[in-house]
Every structure is written in C-alpha cells, then in structure tokens.
Amino acid sequence: MEQLPLVSIICLCYNHARFLRPALNSVLAQTYPNLEILIVDDCSTDGSVRIIQEYLQAYPQLRFISTKYNRGNTTAFNMGWRGSSGRFILDFATDDVLLPERVAQQVQLFQQLGPSYGVVYSDAEYISDDSAHLYFHSQKHLPALDGDVFAEVLRRYFICPPSMLIRREVFEELGGYDETLAYEDFDFWVRSARKYKYAYLPEVTTQRRVHNRSLSSGWYQKGNLLLASTVVVCRKAATLIKTQEEREALTVRLKYEARHAYLTGNRKEAGQFLEMLQQVAGKQVLYRFIEVLNKYNIDLGFLRELYYRLRHKS
Template sequence: MSQQPLVSIICLCYNHERFLRAALDSVLAQTYPNLEIIIVDDCSTDGSEGVIQEYLHKYPQLYFISTGHNRGNTAAFNIGWRASHGQFILDFATDDVLLPERVAQQVQHFQSLGPAYGVIYSDAEYISDDSVHLYLHSSKYKPAPDGNVFTDVLQRYFICPPTMLIRREVFEYLGGYDESLAYEDFDFWVRSARRFKYAYLPQVTTRRRLHNRSLSSAWYAKGNQLLASTVVVCEKAATLIAETNEREALASRLKYEARHAYLTGNRKEADRFLELLQQVAETPVLYRLISTLNKYKIDLGFLRTLYYKWRYRS
C-alpha cells in the first residue's frame, strides 16, 4: 500500500498562550498518519513560546520557527510554508481547534477530485473565547457550486478560511500570500480561484474561535489597513476579470465597499472604490451621489448607525 500524501500543518502563533494547548493537542490528535507539523511563532509577547517549548520537548516530531521579530500573519505563514514539504498545506491559527478527522476527510476528498482542484473548504463551528458554541458557518453562508468559484469570491463571502486545505501548487503559483496586505483571505481567493477549482466538503472539520475583539469588528474604523488592503485586492481583481458575469460580480462588491467606506468616514478608500466602479461598470445614480457627498465631506454616517441599531435591536 502506497504512503498517503504528506500534509504540512503550519501552526501560526501570536499571543495565543491561552488557547495554544488546545490547538496543538487538536493537531496531534489527527487520525491522518502522514503529517508535518510546523509551529511558527511571530515573536509573541505573552507566554506562548514557553508553551511551545514544552510541546517541543514532549513531541520531538514538531518543528519550530521563530520569525525573529514581529512580521505579521502573511509573512509568518510564508516563512512556514516555504520551510514545509507537504503536497497539501493547512494554514492553522493556534486559537482555533481541528476536529480529529479533519485532515483525513479532506485528503480523501481531494483524492476523489482531479488535479485542477486546488482548494477544499468545509463547514465550521464558531465558538467563543470560552469555547462555547455560537453557530455553524453553514447556517449563515451558502457554499458555491464546486468548480470555478472566481465570480462567487468576487461577489460574496462564503468560505470559512481556517477550513481550507490547499494543494502545494497553489502557493507555488501565487508565490505565497501577499505580504504587503493587512490580511490574506480575499486576495488568496481572488488570485487562486482565477486558476484553480474549489470544492466544498459539507462536514464540520474545524472549531473557529470568534474573539470579543475580532478583526471584523474594526474593519471600517477610520484609517484601518484592512480596508486599504481590500481596495488593493479589488484593483487586482479588475485586471483578472474576463467575462460579463465577473464584471457584474466585482461591481456588486465595489458598491458594497464604497457605501460602507463612505458612511464610516473612510473618504480616501471610498474614492478609490468609486473610481474603480467607474472603470468596470456604468455607475448608478446613487453612487454618483455618494461620490459627490464624499467629495464635499458631507457626513451621513448616522444613517448606517441607525440602520444597524434597527437591524440588531433586541
């Protein structure tokens, strides 16, 4: 019987001391037999490295890399995957938890697909800081049909990032994550989906932790680099679109981002989204109005506040 393909789990840690043992235990509990486990610590300032050293002593099969100085998630991951040897790569944040069959299920699914498939993603359970069940990813987001998901990733969010298992060739083709960006997911999806097919595994494989102060809660805070990175990814996407439905999908995304950027006072980013919208589609009257309001610094952000108070009222 031939050996199963090597899977590299890149365990990314930055100040995850509280969750690190549960995360590493979940990696070590995988039923899949052929794993390469690489822990990358991005110079944590809490007690994370002490926990890591404890595990390195107990489990000599683990491989450890320190980034030397804090470099951010995208650069830390690139260091890890470039040091790896696996046919498949799993990007694992060490505040999340893998279910025991996770890798085995996804590798088996990959083996039922052709080489054109570069990414498998799945369902996930969202948990709180205290590991309390919140909801399932599938209860909020509908997966795209298997195959070419480029149009889907332009238009909407539907992939739970930590559930992805990725063929090594995808990272080799992309050159890894774009280290100039503040986050990696959207850019990875856009660039990889243009070339590789995606498949969905309708099983919960991962417990994803939602922190009280998550990235998304500050997404539209003024001056946030997350929004600036979204602008850059949309600009990249505009160079990749080839069909009318792709153009319409990107236009839909740009309208959404322009609205929210304007209503949260991110005038520079709103301008860039609106300029890009003009390039890819005919600009509707509403967005020409938003452009004018933004130009003259007329603030209607209170409308967004009122809307969210109404929508999420108790």
C-alpha cells in the same frame, strides 16, 4: 500500499497564549497519520513561546520557526509553508481548533478530485472566547459552491478561511501570500480561483474562534489597514475579469465596499472604491451621489448604525 500524501499544518501564533494549548492539542489529535507540523511564532509577547517550548519538548516531531521580529500574518505563513514539504498545506491560526477527522476527511475528498482542484473547504463552527457555540458558517453563508468559484469570490464572502486545505502547487504558482497586504484571504481567493477549482466538503471540520482580538473585529475602523488591502485586491481583480458575469460580480463587491467605507468615515478608501466602480461599471446614479457626499465630508454614518441596531434587535 501507497503511502498517504504528506500534509503540512502551519500553526501561526501571535499572542495566542490563552488558546494555544487547545489549538495544538487539536492538531496532535488528528486521526490522519502522515502529518508535518510547523509552529511559526510571530514574536509573541504574552508567554506563547514558553508554551510552545513545552510542546516541543513533549512532542519532538513538532518543528518551530520564529520570525525574530513581528512581521505580520502573511509573511509568517510564507516562512512556514516555504519551510514545509507537504503535498497539501493547512493554514492554522492557533486561536482556532481542528476537529479530529479534519485532515483525513479533506484528503479523502482531494484524492477523488483531479489536479484542476486546488482547494477543499468545509463548514465550520464559530465559538466564543470561552469556546461556547455561536453558530455554524453554513447557517449564514449558503449556498457553498464547487468548481469555478472566481465570480462568486468577487461577489460575496462564502468560504470560511480556516476550513481550507490547499494543494501545494497553488502556493508555488502564486508565490505564497502577498506580503504587502494586511490580510490574505480575499487576495488568495481571487488569485487562486482564477486558475484552480474549489471543492466543498459539507462537514464541520473546524472551530473558528471569534474574539475582540481577532483580525476581522475592527475591519471598518478608521485607518485600519485591512480596508486599504481590500482596495489593492479589488484592483487586482479588475485586471483578471474575463466575462460579463465576473464584471457584474466585481461591481457588487465594489458597491458594498464603497458604501461601508463611506458610512464608516474611511473617506480615502471610499473614494478609491467609487473610482474603481465607475471604471468597471460606468456611472451609477446612487454612487455618484455617495461620491459627492464623500468628497464634501458629509457624514451619514448614523444610517449604518441605525440599520445594525434594528437588525440585531429583530
């Protein structure tokens, strides 16, 4: 009988002491039998390493990598996957939780697909700090897509990042995550979807934790490096588009980012998005107006705040 392919779970920890035990327990509870588990700690300061040491003593099959000093998520993950051997790679933040059948379900789907498929992703449940149910990813981000998703990843957010299982060859071809960026998801989607197909598994496989320390919580705060990284990724995407559909999809993305950057006072990034928008789509009357407002520091941020107050009230 052919052995099941090895799956490497890269468990990324940075100050996750509060959530670390349920996260690691969920990895150890996987029903899939052929796993390689690497814990990468990015120089935590909250007692996470002490908890990791407890697990290393109790479960000798676990491997541990320390980044020695805080290097950021993209570099920490690259250290992990480059030290791994699995045919498939799972990027797992240790404030999230894997459901027991997660790996088994996704490997089973991968085995039905050809080598042109690089990523299997799924539905996920969002949970609070205290693990209370919030909502399901599919409730807010349908439709999910299969096959060539390049244009759609330019256009909108529809993939729950921790739900992905990735073929090793994808990372080898891309050279891993771009370590110059503050976050990896959008850049990975753009670069990988240009060549590889994606498959959607309509099952809840993961619990994604939402809390005030999560990476996305301060996305449009002034000076946040996440927005500057989005500028870089959009510039990459502009060099990769091949069709009018892809150009239109990138235009939608640039309009969205330009609006939000302007309305949150991120003047530099707003100007960069607006400049790219003109290069990709030509003159856009409304966005020429926004460009003028941005140039002269005219603040209309209250409109965004009013919109969200009304939306959440309803």
